[in-house]
Amino acid sequence: MITLIYDGTFEGLLTAVFEIYEHKLTEVSICPEHLLKPNFFDAKRSIVSDTVKANRVLKGLHQRLAAGGVQRLYAAHLSEIAGEEDNLLGFIRYAFSTNETIEQDFGNKYVMRLSYVLKLVRREKHRMEAFVRFQKMADGIFYASVEPDFNVLPLILNHFKKRYADQKWIIYDIKRAYGIYYDLQDAVFIQLNFASSKQDGKTIISSYSEDETLYQALWKDYFKHVNIPARKNTKLHLQHVPKRYWKHLTEKI
Amino acid sequence: MNDERIREKLSILADAAKYDVSCASSGSKRKNHNKGLGDASNGICHTYTEDGRCVSLLKILLTNHCIFDCAYCVSRKSNDIKRAAFTVQEVVDLTMNFYRRNYIEGLFLSSGIFKDADFTMERLVRIAKKLRTEHKFNGYIHLKSIPGASDELMREAGLYADRLSVNLELPTEAGLKLLAPDKNQKDMIKPMNFIKNEIILRKEEKTLFKKAPLFAPAGQSTQMVIGATPENDRQILYTANHFYNSFNLKRVYYSGYVPVSNDNRLPGLSTAVPMVRENRLYQADWLMRFYGFNVREIVDQNNPHLDLDIDPKLSWAIRNLQHFPIDINKADLQLIVRVPGIGVESAKKIVSGRKFGKLNWEHLKAMGIAVNRARYFIVCNSQDFERRELSGTKIKQFILAESQSKYLKQKPNQLSLF
Ligand code: SF4
Numbered sequence: 128m129i130t131l132i133y134d135g136t137f138e139g140l141l142t143a144v145f146e147i148y149e150h151k152l153t154e155v156s157i158c159p160e161h162l163l164k165p166n167f168f169d170a171k172r173s174i175v176s177d178t179v180k181a182n183r184v185l186k187g188l189h190q191r192l193a194a195g196g197v198q199r200l201y202a203a204h205l206s207e208i209a210g211e212e213d214n215l216l217g218f219i220r221y222a223f224s225t226n227e228t229i230e231q232d233f234g235n236k237y238v239m240r241l242s243y244v245l246k247l248v249r250r251e252k253h254r255m256e257a258f259v260r261f262q263k264m265a266d267g268i269f270y271a272s273v274e275p276d277f278n279v280l281p282l283i284l285n286h287f288k289k290r291y292a293d294q295k296w297i298i299y300d301i302k303r304a305y306g307i308y309y310d311l312q313d314a315v316f317i318q319l320n321f322a323s324s325k326q327d328g329k330t331i332i333s334s335y336s337e338d339e340t341l342y343q344a345l346w347k348d349y350f351k352h353v354n355i356p357a358r359k360n361t362k363l364h365l366q367h368v369p370k371r372y373w374k375h376l377t378e379k380i
Numbered sequence: 381m382n383d384e385r386i387r388e389k390l391s392i393l394a395d396a397a398k399y400d401v402s403c404a405s406s407g408s409k410r411k412n413h414n415k416g417l418g419d420a421s422n423g424i425c426h427t428y429t430e431d432g433r434c435v436s437l438l439k440i441l442l443t444n445h446c447i448f449d450c451a452y453c454v455s456r457k458s459n460d461i462k463r464a465a466f467t468v469q470e471v472v473d474l475t476m477n478f479y480r481r482n483y484i485e486g487l488f489l490s491s492g493i494f495k496d497a498d499f500t501m502e503r504l505v506r507i508a509k510k511l512r513t514e515h516k517f518n519g520y521i522h523l524k525s526i527p528g529a530s531d532e533l534m535r536e537a538g539l540y541a542d543r544l545s546v547n548l549e550l551p552t553e554a555g556l557k558l559l560a561p562d563k564n565q566k567d568m569i570k571p572m573n574f575i576k577n578e579i580i581l582r583k584e585e586k587t588l589f590k591k592a593p594l595f596a597p598a599g600q601s602t603q604m605v606i607g608a609t610p611e612n613d614r615q616i617l618y619t620a621n622h623f624y625n626s627f628n629l630k631r632v633y634y635s636g637y638v639p640v641s642n643d644n645r646l647p648g649l650s651t652a653v654p655m656v657r658e659n660r661l662y663q664a665d666w667l668m669r670f671y672g673f674n675v676r677e678i679v680d681q682n683n684p685h686l687d688l689d690i691d692p693k694l695s696w697a698i699r700n701l702q703h704f705p706i707d708i709n710k711a712d713l714q715l716i717v718r719v720p721g722i723g724v725e726s727a728k729k730i731v732s733g734r735k736f737g738k739l740n741w742e743h744l745k746a747m748g749i750a751v752n753r754a755r756y757f758i759v760c761n762s763q764d765f766e767r768r769e770l771s772g773t774k775i776k777q778f779i780l781a782e783s784q785s786k787y788l789k790q791k792p793n794q795l796s797l798f
Contacts, residue, residue, distance in 0.1 A: 233733030234743045257424045261481045269480060286422075292415045293516070294480060341383050342477050348387050349478075352394040353439065354429045357638050357653050363432030367425070377483070378427055 128154045133174040133212075135159035137204050140212060141181035143174045144219055157212035184219075191222045193230055202252075203244045205278045214240045252279045256286050258368075259298055260377045262343075263336040269296040272375055280307055280316075288314045343377050350378035390474070392464040396444040396455050397490060400547070400603060401635040405436040405485035405520040408542035408598035416516025417479060420542050420598075424485055437488040437522065438478050442466055442503055446492030450549070450560040452608045454640045455492045465494070471507050472515065479519050486520030486542070487511070497528035505533055508540035520598070525575075527567040534574055538582075543598040543630070546571050548623070551616045555609035558645055568602075572627045575600045579628070599630035606661065607654040608637040608646055613686045614679040617664055621675040624668070634661040660686040667692055670724055671717050690776060694720040697757055698772035704757040705765070709738045720779075721753030752782055 129152060133139035143157045160173075188197050200215060217237040221229055232238050254275070261269035269291070280300050284307055287298065291309065299306030299319060308317045373379040406423025425434035443465035444455040454461065466474075475487045489507060493500050504523050511517040522543040525534060538544060546568050550556045553565050575596060582595035602623060606616065620632040636658035639649045664686055667673040671693070678692050679685070687695045697704065697720050706715050708730055716727040729747045733739060738761035745751050756775045759765045770778075 229736075231732035232736040233729045233747055234737050234739055236746075239746045253424070256422070257426045259482045263481070271482070289412055290419055291417070291480070291482075292412050293417050338477070341386075342481065344383075345387060345390055345474065346478060346481070346483050348391050349394050349438070350427065350429070350435070352391050353398045353435060355398055355431050355433075355638060355653075358431035358433075358636075358655060360432040361430065364428055364430050367428040367432060367434075376427065377481075 128156065129170040129172060131155060131157045131172055131174050132160050132163055133157060134176055135161060135207075136176055137201050138178065138181045139174060139176040140204060140215065141184040142177045143212075144184050144216065145177075145180040146172075146174060147216070148223075155216075157216055159207075159212070162209055187223065188219065191228065193228055196230060199241065199245055202248050202282060203241055205282065206244050206248050207278055208244065211244065214244070248277050248279065248282070251275050251277045252282045254372070255279055255283050258372050258376060259283075259287070260375060261296060262377075263339045265334050265336050267295060267336070269294055271296070271298050272301050273298060274302045274371075274375065275300065278303060280305070284314050347378055386470060389464045389466055389470070390440070392462055393440045393442075393444060393466060396492075397439045397441045397488075399454065399635065399638060399640075400439065400488075400490060400524070401433070401633050404543075404601070404631060405522075406598070407630060408520055410518050410520075410542060410594065410597060412518045414516050414518070416518055417476070418486070418517060418519035420486060420518060420520040422485065426483055426485065436485045437520065438475055438484045438486070439488040439490075440466070440471070440474075442471065442489060442491035442500070442507070443494055444492045445494045447495070448493055448560070448562040450563065451641060451643045451645055452549075452559055452605055452637060456641075459641070468503060468507050468510065472510050475511060475519075476515055476517065479517070484519075486522070488522040488524070490524030491526065493526055497526045498530050498533060501526045501529035501533045501537070505537050505540065508537065512540045522598075525571050527563055527571070529571065531574055534571055535578060538575065538578055538596040539593055541596055543601060544575050544596045545601045545603070546575075547603045548619070549603070549605060550609055551604050551606075551611045551619045552609070555611060559608060572600065572602070572623075572629075576627045599628065601629055601631040601633065603633040603635055605637050606634045606658055607651075612684040613657075613661065613664070614681075614684040616661060617668075617675050617679050620665060621668060632665060634658050634665070656688050657686070660688060660692060664692045667696075672714055673718075689780060691720075693718070694753065694776075694779065698776055701772055705759050706757065708744070708758045708760045709734050719754050719757045721750035721757075753779055 131143045131146065133143045140157065146152070147155055185197060188200070200218070203211065204215060214237060218241050221235060221237055229235065229238060233242070255273055259271045259273060261271045263269050278300075280298065280303075283298070287296065287307070288309055293311070295310055297306055297308045297317070305316055305318050307314050368376070368379070404423060405420065408420040410420040412419040423436065425436050427435045429435060441455070443463070444461070445463050445465060446455045446457055449457040471487070471489065475484075478484045479486065489504055491500050491504060504526070508521050508523060511521065520543075521541045522545065523537050523541040524545050524547065525537060527546065534544070548565070548568055549560055549563065556563055556565055578595055579599065582592060585592040604616065604619070616634070623629050623632060636654045637647065638653050639647060639651050642649050664678050667678055668675055673696070677696055683699070686692050697718070703715075703718075706719065708716065713727055713731050716722055716730055717724055722730070726747050726749050730739060730744070733743065733747065740761045741751060741764065744754070744760060756766050756770065756778070
C-alpha cells in the first residue's frame with residue numbers, strides 16, 4: 128500500500144491520478160497533506176500539482192463522462208470529506224475501465240457514492256444561497272460571514288454575482304479563512320486580515336451603514352410575525368434550519 | 381422615516397398576511413438583464429418559520445383595512461383589531477432593502493380592500509411598476525389580485541408581476557355564500573380567465589417577436605381554506621383538478637383553517653388546525669401533478685376522504701393490490717413511480733441503473749428507496765420477497781407498526797411527501 132500526498136486542490140488530485148496510471152499503482156490511497164497522520168508507517172510519496180498532467184486526466188474524463196461530469200467530480204471534491212479521494216479515484220478508474228458511460232450505473236458503489244456526496248454538497252450550496260445574510264457597511268459594501276460544512280464558496284460565486292450585480296459585496300468563509308469580493312465588475316477570491324481590527328462584534332457594528340440596524344430589526348420583526356403559533360412545529364423548523372447555522376442568521380440571533 | 385412607526389406597520393401587516401400559505405417563488409425566468417438587482421429563477425427558501433414553513437418572500441398586506449366581512453379572515457370589517465396601511469414608497473424600500481441583504485426572493489403583496497377594488501389594485505400595480513422601472517428590480521413579485529378589479533389593471537399587473545393569483549377562498553360556491561357573502565365565485569373566475577387568456581396571447585406574441593414583454597411568467601395560482609366549511613376531500617380535490625385543467629393554474633394551495641373568530645358559522649376557537657389533512661391534500665395534489673394519477677383514482681364516491689393515517693399513494697396501492705407486485709427490473713417508469721416508498725427521482729435512478737445489471741434490495745436501498753414500504757409491492761433480483769398473500773389491511777398494519785415510533789415522537793402536523 129502506498130499513499131500519495133497531495134496539496135488538497137483538484138488539480139493536485141488529478142495529478143495524483145495521472146501518477147497512478149503512469150506508474151501502474153494498484154494498492155494506492157490519496158491523502159491531502161493537512162490530514163496526514165504523523166505516525167503513518169505506510170510508504171508515502173508526495174505529489175506536486177502539475178497543470179499538464181492534470182489536464183491530460185481532465186481530457187480523458189471529458190471524453191468518458193457526460194457534460195457536467197467533471198463539474199460533478201469537482202463539486203464532490205469540495206466536500207473535503209476525509210478519505211473521499213479514494214472514492215473519487217474508484218469512480219475515475221471505473222470510468223476509464225470501459226468505453227461505456229458509467230454515470231447512470233447506480234448499482235455501482237462508486238457511482239452511488241458520488242451521487243450521495245454530491246447531494247450533500249449541493250444541499251450545502253443551496254443552504255448558503257439561502258442563509259447568507261448581508262450587512263450593509265458604512266462604506267456601502269454588503270458583508271456576510273459564513274461557515275459552511277463544505278467548501279462551497281466556488282460553487283455559489285456565480286449565483287451571487289448574477290443576483291447582486293449592482294452592489295459591492297463580500298462573502299467570507301471564516302472557517303477556511305477566505306472569501307469572495309465583488310466590486311461591481313468582477314468577483315475575486317480574497318483573504319482578509321482580521322488581526323489588525325479587533326474581532327469582537329463591536330467593531331463590526333460601529334461600521335454599519337446608517338440604516339443597517341433598522342433593517343435588521345425589521346427583518347426580525349417580520350420573522351416573528353409570519354409565524355403562526357397554532358401551527359408550531361419545532362422539529363421541522365430545526366430540520367430546515369439546523370442550529371449550527373443560527374449564529375450567522377440575523378433572524379435567529 | 382419614523383423607525384417605530386414602520387416597525388409597527390410591518391408587524392401588523394405581516395401578521396395579517398401570514399394566513400395566505402403560498403410562498404413559492406419559483407417558476408419564473410426573469411433574469412438580471414439590466415445589471416440591476418436580483419433575478420427570479422431560483423425559488424429559494426431563505427429561512428423557515430418556527431412552524432416549519434418556508435420563508436421566501438416578503439409577504440405583506442398593503443393595508444388590513446377592508447370594506448368586506450369574510451368570516452374566516454382576520455382583516456374582516458367587523459373584527460376589532462389595529463389597522464394600518466403602507467405607503468407605496470414604504471413597500472418599495474422594504475422590498476429593496478430586504479432583497480439586498482439576501483433575506484428574500486421578492487415580494488408577495490396582497491391587500492384588504494379600501495374604498496373599492498380598482499382603487500386598491502391600482503396601488504398594488506404602482507408598487508410593482510416602481511420596483512421594476514425605477515429600481516431595476518428583477519426579483520420575484522407575486523400580486524394577489526383584488527376581486528372585481530378591472531381588466532386594464534390586471535393587464536398592467538401581469539406586465540410587472542411574475543405571478544398573479546386570485547384566491548378561490550373556499551372550495552365551493554355554497555361555502556363562499558355562507559362565509560363571504562360580499563364575494564361570489566364569478567368575480568374570481570373572471571380574472572382567472574382573463575389571466576389565462578392573456579398568458580396564452582403573450583406566449584404567442586413571444587414566439588413571433590422575441591422582444592415582446594413577459595406577462596406573469598410564473599403563471600397564476602390560487603388558494604382554498606380547508607376545514608372552515610364542511611366540504612369533503614373529494615369535493616376539494618375535484619375543484620382543484622377542475623381549476624388546474626380549466627385555467628392552467630401552476631399551483632393550488634390548501635390552507636388549513638386557523639380559528640380566528642367565534643362566529644357560529646365557523647369551527648370554534650379551540651379547534652385544532654387540520655394540518656395532517658392539509659398535508660394529505662398536498663400529497664394528493666402531487667400525485668395528480670407529478671405522478672400521473674387521475675383525481676378519480678385518489679378519491680371517489682366510496683372514498684370521499686383521504687386516509688389520515690397513511691399517505692394517498694399507499695392508500696391507493698392498498699386498494700389496488702391487483703396491480704402488484706411489479707418487477708422493478710422490468711416495469712415501466714409510470715408504474716414504478718406508483719409504488720409506495722419510491723419517489724420520482726429514485727424511480728428514474730432505477731430505470732437508468734437497471735440497464736447495467738439487475739437490481740437487488742441492496743441497490744434499491746442505496747438509491748434511497750424506502751424498502752420497508754416498497755417491499756410489499758415489488759420483486760427484484762433476489763429470492764427474498766414477500767411470499768405471503770397479505771390483505772390491504774394487513775399491509776397497512778405492518779407499515780404503520782414500523783413507522784409508529786416515528787409518528788409518535790413527532791407531532792403529526794407536517795409529514796414529508798411519501
Ligand atoms: S376581502 Fe380579503 S381582506 Fe377583506 S375580509 Fe375578505 S378575505 Fe379579508
